[in-house]
Amino acid sequence: MASSRLSLLPGYPLADLPARKRALLEQGVDVIDLGAGDADYPPPAEVIEAMQRAVATTALSKYGFQQGNPTFRRAAADWMRRRFGVTFDPVTELLPLLGSKEGLSHFALAILNPGDVAVVPEPGYQAYLGGTVLAGGEPYIAPLRRERGYLVELTDIPEPTLRRVRLAYLNYPNNPTAAIAPRDYLERTVRTCRERGITLAYDNPYCDLTFDGYRAPSIFEVDGARECAVEFHSLSKSHSMTGWRLGFAVGAAPFITALTRVKSYTDTGPWLAIQEAGAYALDHAERLVPPNVAELQRRRDAGVAALREAGFELESPKAAMYLWVALPEGLPSAAFAREALEGEGVVTLPGSAFGPGGEGFFRVALTVPPERLREGILRLGLTLGRARTAVGDAG
Numbered sequence: 001m002a003s004s005r006l007s008l009l010p011g012y013p014l015a016d017l018p019a020r021k022r023a024l025l026e027q028g029v030d031v032i033d034l035g036a037g038d039a040d041y042p043p044p045a046e047v048i049e050a051m052q053r054a055v056a057t058t059a060l061s062k063y064g065f066q067q068g069n070p071t072f073r074r075a076a077a078d079w080m081r082r083r084f085g086v087t088f089d090p091v092t093e094l095l096p097l098l099g100s101k102e103g104l105s106h107f108a109l110a111i112l113n114p115g116d117v118a119v120v121p122e123p124g125y126q127a128y129l130g131g132t133v134l135a136g137g138e139p140y141i142a143p144l145r146r147e148r149g150y151l152v153e154l155t156d157i158p159e160p161t162l163r164r165v166r167l168a169y170l171n172y173p174n175n176p177t178a179a180i181a182p183r184d185y186l187e188r189t190v191r192t193c194r195e196r197g198i199t200l201a202y203d204n205p206y207c208d209l210t211f212d213g214y215r216a217p218s219i220f221e222v223d224g225a226r227e228c229a230v231e232f233h234s235l236s237k238s239h240s241m242t243g244w245r246l247g248f249a250v251g252a253a254p255f256i257t258a259l260t261r262v263k264s265y266t267d268t269g270p271w272l273a274i275q276e277a278g279a280y281a282l283d284h285a286e287r288l289v290p291p292n293v294a295e296l297q298r299r300r301d302a303g304v305a306a307l308r309e310a311g312f313e314l315e316s317p318k319a320a321m322y323l324w325v326a327l328p329e330g331l332p333s334a335a336f337a338r339e340a341l342e343g344e345g346v347v348t349l350p351g352s353a354f355g356p357g358g359e360g361f362f363r364v365a366l367t368v369p370p371e372r373l374r375e376g377i378l379r380l381g382l383t384l385g386r387a388r389t390a391v392g393d394a395g
Helices: 016-026 047-055 070-084 100-111 126-134 182-195 253-264 272-283 285-309 333-346 372-394
Strands: 095-096 116-120 138-143 165-170 201-205 229-234 247-251 322-326 363-364
Touching: 016 272, 016 333, 016 372, 047 247, 047 272, 070 272, 070 372, 095 100, 095 253, 100 126, 100 165, 100 201, 100 229, 100 253, 116 126, 116 201, 126 138, 165 182, 229 253, 247 253, 272 285, 285 322, 285 372, 333 363, 333 372, 363 372
Parallel strands: 116 138, 116 165, 165 201, 201 229
Antiparallel strands: 095 247, 229 247, 322 363
16 A cells, blocks of 8 residues: 555656657667756766776775765865855765755755645756655645746745745756746845745756856855755766766755754765765866866757757757757647657657646757757657647647
8 A cells, every 4th residue: 555645746757768768769769868867978087087996995885874975075065165155064064965866855854844835846856846745745836937037936925825834945047947046036035035934945956057158156155045045966967977876965054964864764875986986076077067068058059049940939048958948839748748759759858747837848958969959859840840730630
């Protein structure tokens, strides 16, 4: 018998994609995967070499527990200081994570009591919803609207509900919309959280994937954020280390202590060898990350141009590794994604996979080189043409 909480979880958007993709490949279909945010280029060679050295070090094959690798803690704190100009104690104000996803979902267990409300953006990363539900919290679905810059305005929440909010998830640069947050928005959001006693989980894994001169901030660059926020970082996207599962959380000691206590009952921390290699990656981030960003910008430019030529509507994002693409009115996103996959061998994610608020859009991940991306988008244009014809025939 499954728990009642389990029944409240929607199907995870990526759950069946690997099997469907594998089946098409076995049939000889030329599949172009623009679904998961998992770029095709490898981690930096220097990081792989650091990992090879770490694997050969016996001490790094032992349990790390939540203390983890002191070298990684120091490197993460140093990176926060260099990147954002903010200082954290690597022992008491920082925690290694098995990728930021598990930290984000486990954080709800540290903050929420049963029945407390958590603000969950929609469309959004499903770990926010999952963490809230599994913690016994009540999700308040905050719609992200294009006309409002895809920003969650806490003061728009009805007052009776706002009084019950204990946790708010925010993610800028945003997945899936690639929206960015202006400084004045972050300032008023921190102010509201402090006034209302709301803990802010600021998910910031795309902060280094920025274009056209834009620089994504840390929430801790805003005065007062230390009183209410925890920020989550990941090496997955910036260093193309998705499968390594390494990230970290930073914040005031009471928040980090609470998350550490939860994780002590759920895992024994990332492998120490991976943390050793991650420390090398962070220590050399200023040199290792820009080539990835330059390649993503090439892909963004090629993808935006190709999508517009194919008849799609979208804005050119200043950050992240996604294109959030509008569909013609009345064309369901799941049906479009299914037809693109089955009819053209192109994997995308329908907007509805990120919650009902994502309907009317689909997401393209910049995971293949520009020429391959253009080929995939050409096929998406063919899918769009067939869909429009079908809608016209039905009318």
